[in-house]
Each structure stands twice: as C-alpha cells, then as structure tokens.
Amino acid sequence: MSPPESPTLSEYRRREQSITLSPLEQPLEGGSELTDELLTLNFGPHHPATHGVLRLLVTLEAEVVRDVKPIVGYVHTGIEKTAEDKAYWKVIPVVERMDYLSYYFNAMAYVGAVEQLLEVEVPTRAQYLRVIHLELNRIASHLIWLGTSALDLGSTSIFLYCLRERELILDLFEMSSGARMHTRYFQVGGVAEDIPAGFEAKLREFLAIMPKRADEYGAILNANEIVLQRLRGTCPLDAETLLSLGVTGPLLRAAGNPWDLRKAAPYSSYEHFDFKIPVGTVGDNYDRYAVRLAEIYESVKIVAQALDGLPEGPYITGDRKVALPPRHELATSMEALIHHFKLVTEGFRVPPGEVYYPIESPRGELACFVRSDGSSKPARVHMRDPSFVNLQALAPMSRGSYIADMIATTAMLDPILGGIDR
Amino acid sequence: MPDATGLELIAHELGEAVVETVYFRERATLRIDPATIRATLQHLRGKGYAFLASVHGVDYYPEEPRLGVHYELLDMAKVDRITVKLRVSLDAPAVDSVTDQWPTANHQEREIYDMFGVVFDGHPDLRRILMPEDYEGHPQRRDFPVGGEPVIFTYDEAKWLESRA
Numbered sequence: 001m002s003p004p005e006s007p008t009l010s011e012y013r014r015r016e017q018s019i020t021l022s023p024l025e026q027p028l029e030g031g032s033e034l035t036d037e038l039l040t041l042n043f044g045p046h047h048p049a050t051h052g053v054l055r056l057l058v059t060l061e062a063e064v065v066r067d068v069k070p071i072v073g074y075v076h077t078g079i080e081k082t083a084e085d086k087a088y089w090k091v092i093p094v095v096e097r098m099d100y101l102s103y104y105f106n107a108m109a110y111v112g113a114v115e116q117l118l119e120v121e122v123p124t125r126a127q128y129l130r131v132i133h134l135e136l137n138r139i140a141s142h143l144i145w146l147g148t149s150a151l152d153l154g155s156t157s158i159f160l161y162c163l164r165e166r167e168l169i170l171d172l173f174e175m176s177s178g179a180r181m182h183t184r185y186f187q188v189g190g191v192a193e194d195i196p197a198g199f200e201a202k203l204r205e206f207l208a209i210m211p212k213r214a215d216e217y218g219a220i221l222n223a224n225e226i227v228l229q230r231l232r233g234t235c236p237l238d239a240e241t242l243l244s245l246g247v248t249g250p251l252l253r254a255a256g257n258p259w260d261l262r263k264a265a266p267y268s269s270y271e272h273f274d275f276k277i278p279v280g281t282v283g284d285n286y287d288r289y290a291v292r293l294a295e296i297y298e299s300v301k302i303v304a305q306a307l308d309g310l311p312e313g314p315y316i317t318g319d320r321k322v323a324l325p326p327r328h329e330l331a332t333s334m335e336a337l338i339h340h341f342k343l344v345t346e347g348f349r350v351p352p353g354e355v356y357y358p359i360e361s362p363r364g365e366l367a368c369f370v371r372s373d374g375s376s377k378p379a380r381v382h383m384r385d386p387s388f389v390n391l392q393a394l395a396p397m398s399r400g401s402y403i404a405d406m407i408a409t410t411a412m413l414d415p416i417l418g419g420i421d422r
Numbered sequence: 423m424p425d426a427t428g429l430e431l432i433a434h435e436l437g438e439a440v441v442e443t444v445y446f447r448e449r450a451t452l453r454i455d456p457a458t459i460r461a462t463l464q465h466l467r468g469k470g471y472a473f474l475a476s477v478h479g480v481d482y483y484p485e486e487p488r489l490g491v492h493y494e495l496l497d498m499a500k501v502d503r504i505t506v507k508l509r510v511s512l513d514a515p516a517v518d519s520v521t522d523q524w525p526t527a528n529h530q531e532r533e534i535y536d537m538f539g540v541v542f543d544g545h546p547d548l549r550r551i552l553m554p555e556d557y558e559g560h561p562q563r564r565d566f567p568v569g570g571e572p573v574i575f576t577y578d579e580a581k582w583l584e585s586r587a
Contacts, residue, residue: 073552077567080537081561085568116447232495243498248525264501353446356494358475369478369492374435379564384476384494392529421552 037397038066043166045074046360049152049407052417056394056410058403063205065406066378072388076421088348089188091381093369098383099419101144104130105361106383109368112267114188115374117350120149120322125313126190127186127269131306132203133161133176133185134268135299139210140169141362142292142299143183146217148190148288149411164211168206173225175199188315189323190349197206200307207304214296221289229285231412234405235397236284245396246389248365253289255283261360268359272306285405288412295362322348347376356384363387385419424450424504432469432504456491456508460518462515463493463506466521471504479534483564487511489538492521498527498532510540519545537562551580 039058045055053074059067079098081093095110096103114124122130130252147162170180176195177183185192221227239255252259258276262270278294316323320339329336336404343346350372358367364386371380394413398406424432429450433440439458443453454462473496480490494508510517519542521527531542532551539560542548550557559566574582581584 012433073550073554076552078561081566081568084564119447244525246474246524248477250503257497264498298536354492355449356445356476356492356503358503365475367494368477369476380480382478384478384479388529388533389476389526392526 023061024218026108032128035307040314041200045071045199049410051148051195051410051415053138053419054391054410054415054417054420058406060403063404065401065404068398069396070391072417074421074422075335080381080383085377087376088378089347089349090344091378092186093182093184095383096184097362097418098264098387098422099361099366099416101141101416102137102180102366103182104186104417105359105366106135106368107184108134109357109359109361109366109383110370110381111186111337112359113186113370114378116355116394117353118188118348120189120317120319121175122190122268122317122363123314124269125194126309126315126317128176128306128310129176129191129315130186130268131273132268132303132310133173133183133191135302135306136169137201138299138362139296140166140298143169143365145222145292145362145411145414146289149414150221150227152407152411154228155221155224155227161213161220163215165210168209172199172203172206173200174319181323181366186324187316190314192316194315196224203307204305207307209301210300211297211315214293214300215250219240229410230291230404231286232284233282234285235409235412236282237393237397237402238283242283242393245393247364247393249361249386249390250291251288251297251393252388253277254280256281261358261365263359269369272309273302275302275305285408285412292414300351324399330382349374350378358384361386363416363419366391383422385418385422387415387417387419391415391420424502426450428505432466436465449503451505451507453507456510459493459506459508460520460523463495463520464523465507466495466504470497470499471502473498474520475503477520477527477530477534478537479540479562481538481562481564482509489515491517491534491540501541508541512539514585515539516541516543518543519548521545536560539563552587 027331034207040060041060041334043056043058044050045053052139055071058065058070082094092107095106098106143162143166147159149156156318159360171181175178176199177185188356239257242252256279258277258279263277278291280291325339330340352372352374354371356369358365366386367384369382370378375380390413398409429443429445430463433443433452439462442453443456466527472559475496476494478492479495482490486510488511490507490509495504517540519531520566531545534540534551535542535548536550539559572582
C-alpha cells in the first residue's frame with residue numbers, strides 16, 4: 001500500500017516510501033498457496049553478523065535460504081573521486097581508508113601503481129620493510145576476522161584473545177610510523193622512515209609469541225563442537241564456480257586452488273622468502289577458517305625471514321624528484337630546498353599512462369588502477385577490491401542452506417564494507 | 423606478459439576488432455571496437471585468458487569518445503595478464519554485458535553504470551549499486567563537481583523544501 005500523498009514530503013521521501021520489495025519475491029514451486037510461502041527477510045544493514053553496514057535481502061523457505069541479494073553502498077565515501085583532486089602523494093592516506101583492516105595493502109597497491117608509472121626503483125631495504133609491515137598487517141587483519149567470526153559462531157572468548165595479539169601488532173606499527181592505524185608508512189619510492197631502535201627486539205618478541213597463540217586459537221576452536229558443526233561441510237563451493245565469480249584469496253585457496261600472487265607473480269621481493277601456501281580440500285566453511293588460520297603461521301615465517309635478511313641501505317629512493325630530501329640537507333643545500341618546496345606545494349608529475357597493479361591482500365587480489373594525464377594529480381584511481389568481488393559468491397554459497405549457515409558463510413567470506421563501498 | 427610481439431600476434435588473430443595496441447610498462451593492452459567485446463573476450467578465453475580479474479570504468483574527458491571500460495584478463499596457468507579496453511561516447515554509452523559468461527562482471531558493471539553511466543545491454547539487474555537509487559548524475563565523471571550536496575534528515579525536511587520553493 002502506498003502512503004497518502006503529502007505536500008510536506010520531499011520528492012526523496014516520496015520515492016523512498018514508494019519502494020516495494022514485492023518484485024524480489026519469488027513464487028514457491030509445487031507448494032500450496034495457503035500453507036507455503038516464501039519469506040523475504042531484511043537482514044542488516046545494522047547487524048553485528050554482517051561485519052559492517054551490509055544489507056542482505058534473504059528469501060527464505062522456512063529456515064532454508066533460497067536467495068540472497070546483497071545491498072551495499074551505505075558507507076560509500078567517494079574515495080576514488082576524492083583521489084582525483086589530490087596530488088599523488090596526498091592520495092596515499094585516503095586510499096588507506098578504503099579497506100580499513102588492511103591499510104598497508106591499499107597503500108602498497110597504490111604506491112606500486114604510481115611507482116610503475118614513474119619507473120622508480122625501490123631500494124631492497126624498503127621492499128623488505130614493506131614486506132614486514134604487509135605481513136604483520138595480514139596477521140592483524142586475520143585476527144580481526146577470526147575474533148569477529150568466532151563471535152558469530154558462538155565462541156566469545158576468542159575475540160578478546162585475538163584483539164590482545166592485534167594490540168601487539170598495532171604497537172609495532174606505532175613504533176615504526178607513529179600511528180596505529182592508517183599509518184601512511186608507505187611512500188612512493190620506499191617507506192617514510194627507517195624502523196627505530198628497539199623495533200627489531202619487540203618484533204622478535206612478537207614473532208616468538210604469535211605461533212603459540214595461534215596454536216591456542218586452534219586448540220580452542222577445533223575442540224568447540226558448536227563451531228565445528230557450524231563450519232564443517234557447510235556451504236561449500238567448488239573452485240571453478242569461484243573463479244567464474246572472480247573470487248581470489250583464502251576463499252579460492254580453501255577450494256584447493258593454490259593461487260597466490262605472492263608466489264605466482266612476486267612483487268616487493270616476495271620471491272626471496274620461503275613460505276607455503278595453505279590450501280583446503282572441499283572448500284567448505286571449515287576449510288576457509290583453516291586456511292586463514294594457517295596463513296598466520298606463514299606470515300610469521302615471512303616476517304622472521306625479512307627481519308633476518310633485512311639488507312642495509314636507504315629506506316627510500318634517492319630520486320629527489322619523487323621523495324623528500326632528508327631533513328639535514330635542507331639547511332645546507334639550496335637544491336634540496338627547491339626539491340622540498342616543489343614536492344610539498346605541487347607534488348611530483350607522473351608521465352601519462354595507465355597501470356593496473358595487483359597484489360595479494362588478506363582477502364584476495366587487490367589491485368589499483370591509476371591513470372595519469374601527465375599532471376601532478378591522478379586522472380583516475382580505481383581499487384579492484386576483493387571484498388566487493390567476493391561478495392557475489394555469497395548467494396551461490398548459501399543457497400539451499402539454513403540461515404544459520406549463511407551467517408557462518410558471511411563470516412568466512414570476510415567482507416570489509418569500507419572496501420566494498422569505497 | 424605477452425611481449426610486444428605476442429600482443430601483435432593476438433591483435434592479428436582478432437583482425438578488424440582491434441583499434442589499437444599499446445605496450446606500456448611491460449603490460450599489453452588491446453583497444454577494441456565496443457561492438458566486438460563479447461567475441462574478443464571469448465577468443466581470449468580460448469587462448470587461456472579465462473579469469474576476468476577486473477572490470478572498471480574511466481572517463482577520458484575531454485577526449486572523445488569519452489567513456490572507457492577496461493577488462494583485466496588473467497591467464498592463471500601462464501601467469502600472464504592482458505587488458506582489453508574500449509571507448510564509447512556520451513551520446514550512445516552502450517556496451518554488451520558479459521555477465522552471463524563472466525558472472526564476476528555483475529557487480530562491477532553495475533558500478534560502472536552507477537559511476538559513469540555506461541549502459542550494459544543484457545545485464546540481468548542493471549541498477550545503481552553504490553549511490554542511492556534515486557541519485558541523479560554519474561559522480562565519477564570528470565565534469566561532475568565535488569561536494570555541495572544537501573543531506574535531508576526528517577527534522578530539516580520542511581526547511582529544505584522551503585528553500586527549494
């Protein structure tokens with residue numbers, strides 16, 4: 001029933017109230033019209049189990065999910081548009097805020113694309129420092145995923161344990177960059193600062209703790225009958241369907257396809273490190289959980305190797321047209337002062353061209369497309385966010401399962417709405 | 423990556439469909455006639471580029487034709503990428519949808535429709551995805567201004583209506 005026409009309603013409200021959900025309902029085949037009907041359930045956007053401001057229109061037949069339509073856009077902030085108005089180096093902090101749990105990855109994809117356009121050589125030490133922070137960030141992201149997912153699955157205490165370990169990582173980020181989240185640590189051409197004294201010792205302390213703690217998570221969850229029943233055998237999807245849906249990352253690896261850009265197309269010196277890619281077998285929710293938990297151990301291994309093999313040398317490129325000159329040079333060198341002035345006021349100019357730079361984020365292929373028109377501001381920045389693409393797999397995964405399994409699947413999908421809506 | 427020669431070979435196979443080939447920063451790009459997009463992607467799928475990694479839009483303002491759609495293809499066996507680009511004008515911004523063959527394009531084509539106004543013919547559910555359903559305009563176009571949008575809440579609705587009267 002449409003509401004009565006009111007002159008005090010704006011056009012927007014009138015249209016809002018005229019929206020009807022009836023076209024989304026589907027007739028139930030083979031059922032009696034009197035006793036069987038499909039129920040359309042609005043789930044979210046504000047619901048703790050949606051892991052953000054995600055709205056799902058779920059069509060139910062009793063408790064069985066017949067269809068799921070994700071509705072997104074509630075936290076759309078126009079970051080891609082904002083980026084077009086900023087100099088290249090000022091874009092870094094805004095793109096970091098897209099996928100707010102894996103900020104180092106957003107920054108890496110963006111600076112990687114700009115470096116490819118500029119053809120800047122990144123020093124090996126900077127590449128290693130990037131790997132250390134990327135992998136720490138991967139662990140932090142997986143910890144948030146594990147904690148919040150366990151909440152959905154009825155295991156509350158693990159959330160506190162995961163946040164406890166994440167604090168250690170954020171402390172490390174604070175040491176190296178001054179900020180705990182959205183650190184702006186990666187710069188075009190390298191990183192903002194070298195790691196401070198005491199960072200290494202603290203990082204080694206963390207690396208010794210983390211595998212033991214991950215053992216404990218496994219011990220808690222793998223002995224929890226409720227968690228196991230909700231994960232094992234629920235909502236599997238085969239690798240072929242996942243590929244056609246564009247799904248990458250742990251979800252694809254859980255189905256047995258060992259695709260990982262860190263191995264397949266190494267960037268930032270990943271080819272120097274020895275690590276394994278955990279894969280699952282059947283691609284159900286348990287495999288998705290197990291793959292991510294195993295990835296925490298592999299990330300610890302990579303960080304340890306990067307720390308042991310951290311080469312001496314500069315932490316940012318010496319190209320003064322791109323990177324700021326060191327502070328002490330400003331007092332003695334006129335040229336350094338000019339470079340500093342140019343970089344801070346206008347920023348650097350980037351040769352015209354288009355680049356697509358993919359990396360392996362905790363959720364799959366995160367790629368940044370940058371188009372330069374030759375000026376000091378990008379003409380287009382686009383993030384191929386894995387959460388946005390992977391969300392399309394929710395409906396095929398959970399069709400025909402119970403609604404409780406759909407909750408578990410949403411948790412195992414690990415969608416980050418900041419990344420989906422951008 | 424197909425090297426510059428490999429790119430020319432692929433372009434030769436596709437014949438008339440290819441408008442331009444670009445080899446930039448060790449990345450191969452085919453610019454094609456928009457009408458041939460489905461046939462081109464199908465041909466490249468046969469050559470191993472089966473994974474459609476990304477579909478995204480670009481506004482080439484002030485160049486003409488203005489709107490661009492990019493398809494990033496990936497050959498997972500050979501770890502090889504190729505980009506297919508096409509351009510349509512503002513007057514007839516229509517491209518064939520590839521969603522039935524590559525389901526991953528569903529959300530991404532909707533995003534391009536939302537942000538740039540490119541219409542994908544044959545898309546099963548072409549609606550706005552990130553902006554509100556009643557939004558006017560396509561915000562990622564280069565001539566779309568930033569900022570200055572009124573936000574209507576229930577309490578200031580009457581005031582807002584008054585200011586419009």
